[in-house]
Amino acid sequence: MKPDIHPNYRTVIFHDTSVDRYFFINTTLQTSQTMAWKDGKTYPYQAIDVSSASHPFYTGQQRSTQLEGRVQNFKRRFGSRNLKGVK
Template identity: 75%
Template sequence: MRKNLHPKYRTVVFHDTSVDTYFLIKSTMQTSQTIKWKDGNTYPYHTIDISSASHPVYTGEQRATQLEGRVQNFKRRFGSRQLKGSR
């Protein structure tokens, strides 16, 4: 195998700035910033806008929004109709 072909795989701290959550994950992300972690070690640091801590699919917010839209759409289309033969 060729040497120095693959990027360096290392532990990186990702910071979700929308909910102020930190993740310590292995990654090939290249960054010049560093941060001192809770264990006393210094790790590469990278900020992100959205993660599993803030994404609507993972927090459950999107499902409720879609459900409300579907119910309103159903009521709009069929809510005022009465079934034939019913009194």
């Protein structure tokens, strides 16, 4: 590999501000903020709005809201019809 052309690969603390969770991820992200962690070391710090801890798809909340919408849509379309005798 050629020297001095690759970005600095380091451990960064990501803070999901919506649920107040912290993640350590190795990345090439460049940030000017730092944060002292419980182990006494100082790490680069990046605040984020959404992560797997707060995103509805990963927490399962999105699926339940979609199912509620589908049930309501079904009742709206077919709920008033008499379906007896239909095979």
